[in-house]
Amino acid sequence: KAGVTQTPRYLIKTRGQQVTLSCSPISGHRSVSWYQQTPGQGLQFLFEYFSETQRNKGNFPGRFSGRQFSNSRSEMNVSTLELGDSALYLCASSLAGGSARQETQYFGPGTRLLVL
Amino acid sequence: GENVEQHPSTLSVQEGDSAVIKCTYSDSASNYFPWYKQELGKRPQLIIDIRSNVGEKKDQRIAVTLNKTAKHFSLHITETQPEDSAVYFCAASSNNDMRFGAGTRLTVKP
Numbered sequence: 001k002a003g004v005t006q007t008p009r010y011l012i013k014t015r016g017q018q019v020t021l022s023c024s025p026i027s028g029h030r031s032v033s034w035y036q037q038t039p040g041q042g043l044q045f046l047f048e049y050f051s052e053t054q055r056n057k058g059n060f061p062g063r064f065s066g067r068q069f070s071n072s073r074s075e076m077n078v079s080t081l082e083l084g085d086s087a088l089y090l091c092a093s094s095l096a097g098g099s100a101r102q103e104t105q106y107f108g109p110g111t112r113l114l115v116l
Numbered sequence: 117g118e119n120v121e122q123h124p125s126t127l128s129v130q131e132g133d134s135a136v137i138k139c140t141y142s143d144s145a146s147n148y149f150p151w152y153k154q155e156l157g158k159r160p161q162l163i164i165d166i167r168s169n170v171g172e173k174k175d176q177r178i179a180v181t182l183n184k185t186a187k188h189f190s191l192h193i194t195e196t197q198p199e200d201s202a203v204y205f206c207a208a209s210s211n212n213d214m215r216f217g218a219g220t221r222l223t224v225k226p
Contacts (some may be wrong), residue, residue, distance in 0.1 A: 044216070107152075107161070
């Protein structure tokens with residue numbers, strides 16, 4: 001099976017712009033979670049989607065949003081970018097046969113976003 | 117919400133020595149505790165996990181222990197090798213939430 005893929009891999013934006021990141025989970029996986037990784041804050045949970053619905057949400061401002069499509073692919077959007085949004089954005093998928101929180105998560109390679 | 121603290125933030129050991137990384141969590145509903153290894157420039161990958169009905173789990177040179185009463189769990193790596201050098205993340209998960217520790221950068225010196 002192909003692993004989790006994310007596009008684009010690298011992105012440079014300026015303050016005030018918006019950005020959309022894409023994540024394709026492993027085939028058959030129904031849950032997609034998004035994380036922000038920065039050197040100072042480690043891995044921080046953004047949100048989780050399951051069956052096109054946001055099931056869990058971390059402590060991020062409303063500028064961060066996402067959605068999931070019927071094929072389980074997910075997108076994450078950040079509006080009004082700030083310098084502090086520069087980070088590696090990782091998505092992870094899991095089967096979610098039961099509770100997604102209890103299963104192995106498989107991470108994608110990440111999208112490295114730089115905000116100038 | 118869940119708060120996971122991980123120590124130490126950096127750890128340097130000599131090849132062949134053991135390494136121990138410790139995490140504490142706050143949510144008593146947490147019942148799943150995975151550990152991820154992230155090599156430089158690569159994605160995090162699960163190396164071992166433990167569920168709350170088990171106190172210890174071992175996989176070759178890697179073991180994890182869990183003390184639910186004290187709300188802490190630890191990763192033990194024995195006979196460390198240079199390829200063990202990476203950042204290790206612990207996580208604590210309940211049905212509604214998964215939180216990661218800040219990570220431990222392990223360096224194994226040959």
